Amino acid sequence: xxxxxxVERAFSVLQCLAGGPAGVSEIAERTALPKSTxxxxxxTLVELGAVEQSEALGVYGLGELxxxxxxxxxxxRNLVSLARPHLVELVxxxxxxxxxxxxxxxxxxxxxxxxxxxxxxxxDWTGESVDAHVVSSGLVLMAYAPNDVRADFLSGPFExxxxxxxxxxxxxxHRLDEIKRxxxxxxxxxxxxGLNSVAAPIVNPAGMxxxxxxxxxxSYRFPAPGAAASVAASVVEAxxxxxxxxAGRHRPGSSS
Numbered sequence: 001x002x003x004x005x006x007v008e009r010a011f012s013v014l015q016c017l018a019g020g021p022a023g024v025s026e027i028a029e030r031t032a033l034p035k036s037t038x039x040x041x042x043x044t045l046v047e048l049g050a051v052e053q054s055e056a057l058g059v060y061g062l063g064e065l066x067x068x069x070x071x072x073x074x075x076x077r078n079l080v081s082l083a084r085p086h087l088v089e090l091v092x093x094x095x096x097x098x099x100x101x102x103x104x105x106x107x108x109x110x111x112x113x114x115x116x117x118x119x120x121x122x123x124d125w126t127g128e129s130v131d132a133h134v135v136s137s138g139l140v141l142m143a144y145a146p147n148d149v150r151a152d153f154l155s156g157p158f159e160x161x162x163x164x165x166x167x168x169x170x171x172x173x174h175r176l177d178e179i180k181r182x183x184x185x186x187x188x189x190x191x192x193x194g195l196n197s198v199a200a201p202i203v204n205p206a207g208m209x210x211x212x213x214x215x216x217x218x219s220y221r222f223p224a225p226g227a228a229a230s231v232a233a234s235v236v237e238a239x240x241x242x243x244x245x246x247a248g249r250h251r252p253g254s255s256s
Contacts (some may be wrong), residue, residue, distance in 0.1 A: 006041075009033060013041050014066065017051065021061040021085050029133065038055065054085060061085040076210075081213055082114045083202070083242045085229065087114040087213065090238040094231050096217035097239070098124050101137035101199070102210065105127050106153050108138040111211075122195060128179055134161045134191040136184075137212035142208035143179040144201050162191045162254055184232045194219050196215035198232050200239035205247045213239040 012031045016022060022043065028035045042060055045051035049065035060082055083100050090098040091114045098112035107129040115124070131207050132138025132153065142153050154176075158167040166172055179185040184200040191197075197216035201209040216222070223231045 004201070006010060009037065010041050010045060013038060013045065014050065014062070017060060017062050018081065018092045021057070021059040021088055023059050027060070042181070052085075055090070059085075059088075059090065059103055061137040065093060066094065079202075079242075081167060082245050083211075083213065084112060084114070086245075087112065089241075090114075090215060090234060091116050091215070093234050094215055095126075096222050097213050098213065098215045098235075099125065099137075099214050101135075101141070101214060102140040103138075103149075106132055108132050108135055108141065108212075110137075116217075122218065128186065131159060131161065133158045133167070134165050134166045135214070136187040136216075137198040137214040138202050139179055139185040139187065140199045140212045140214075143176040143185070161191050162193050164193075166190065184236050186228065186232065188235065189219055196222050198228075198235050199224075200232070200241050203243040211242075 004109055010033070011048045012033065016027050016030045022030070024035055024038050027033075027042075028038045031038065033041075041051075041119045042051055046053055046060075046063070050062045051060050051066075051175050052063040053060050061084070066081070066171055079102070079191070080100060087100060095116050102111060103109075108131075109125065109129045110125040113126045116121075130138065132142050142150055154169055154170075156167075156169050157174060157234045158165070158169070166175060175185075178227045179199050184198060186196070186198045188196050191196060195216060196219045197214050199212045200213035202211040204210045213235055215231065245253040
């Protein structure tokens with residue numbers, strides 16, 4: 001195989017993984033390359049740090065080197081590439097959809113979502129914005145926001161999306177304090193009837209909360225009776241893994 005051809009094929013593999021983690025067979029199918037070639041290229045890319053393998057899930061994803069090289073790209077795109085393997089792992093753990101959001105004024109902008117295997121799925125909100133006070137990720141982001149951002153947010157007014165939406169300013173302020181103490185937020189049918197969600201913060205190396213990992217599902221099954229605490233713990237753990245990756249740390253037993 002010529003050097004040029006090897007480089008072209010390596011880039012094909014990297015381009016494939018830019019869409020999310022995948023196994024050898026899936027990569028081979030999407031790149032139209034033999035499995036043996038894909039396996040060999042992945043081995044080299046892993047050694048270089050351009051690709052990382054999740055042994056628990058049997059898939060490959062973009063590695064630390066590619067994240068560093070993409071530093072000139074928009075922060076949102078960087079965060080999606082870095083967080084997606086951990087969203088995939090979270091979905092495997094809780095069997096519900098998981099996503100990634102960032103603050104956009106007084107709203108949350110959804111950057112990404114990974115769905116579970118249920119026949120009944122929740123809507124994919126990727127690329128859309130929602131009022132921060134009615135969603136778990138928005139409340140988490142506002143709970144950890146700088147004082148001036150939080151004060152401006154609390155000046156309201158707050159629109160009621162459902163009968164369960166909390167719109168009283170004092171109650172919202174108290175809620176943000178409680179969320180900051182707990183480290184996560186649950187929301188029960190406040191944005192949409194029949195939809196519950198839980199979120200936890202992503203922290204950058206400077207100690208600033210820059211995003212949130214959330215999980216959501218139909219209220220009739222999410223969370224399952226008695227499972228709210230364990231689901232919240234899984235979401236907190238996933239957000240912490242993303243935070244660790246931002247800081248260049250790798251935690252044993254987590255996705256690469």
